[in-house]
Amino acid sequence: MKRSRLLLSLAFAVLSTLVLLGVWLDRQRSAPAPAIRANCAELQRGCRIVLPDATVTLRTDRAPSALHPFRLEVTGLSSPATVRFGMAGMEMGPIAFPLSAENGRAALTATLPLCVQGRRDWLLWLDRPEGRIEVAFVAQG
Missing domain, CATH: 2.60.40.1930 (Macroglobulin (MG2) domain)
Known part of the structure; x- marks a missing residue:
């Protein structure tokens, strides 16, 4: 039981990190060059x-x-x-x-x-x- 909760928490942490990284990369690509x-x-x-x-x-x-x-x-x-x-x-x-x-x-x-x-x-x-x-x-x- 403890092992499944640990794996679920780890999977959630990895997924959250990937989503945040994707959002950050998208903003970096779409940011206009400074004037x-x-x-x-x-x-x-x-x-x-x-x-x-x-x-x-x-x-x-x-x-x-x-x-x-x-x-x-x-x-x-x-x-x-x-x-x-x-x-x-x-x-x-x-x-x-x-x-x-x-x-x-x-x-x-x-x-x-x-x-x-x-x-x-x-x-x-x-x-x-x-x-x-x-x-x-x-x-x-």
Whole structure:
């Protein structure tokens, strides 16, 4: 009787360990790579970001500001990507734009919404299959 309880307890411990190990391994595989962060004081002058697999350049035709459209040009892309805009700690809605690179270049026209709190500190996320680039910039008032 004691031997069967011991075997049952041992089997339960081994099974529990295997389940926990499987959950941990799954989380390690699905965890996104950390974003490469860059600051871009003036997007209209352009920002060059050197990565292990490419050099990506971001440039706008004018200083981004709320409610005024601007054109964003991205060079150095080797595959389709998505551009998203947002603010740290503040949900700004799903502002996302797909990019299709032709000869490593892509462009889009975007408009930032007005932040009711008066903040101008924006983040641009460039999501590529190779990983995310996060660019901090300040919009014009």
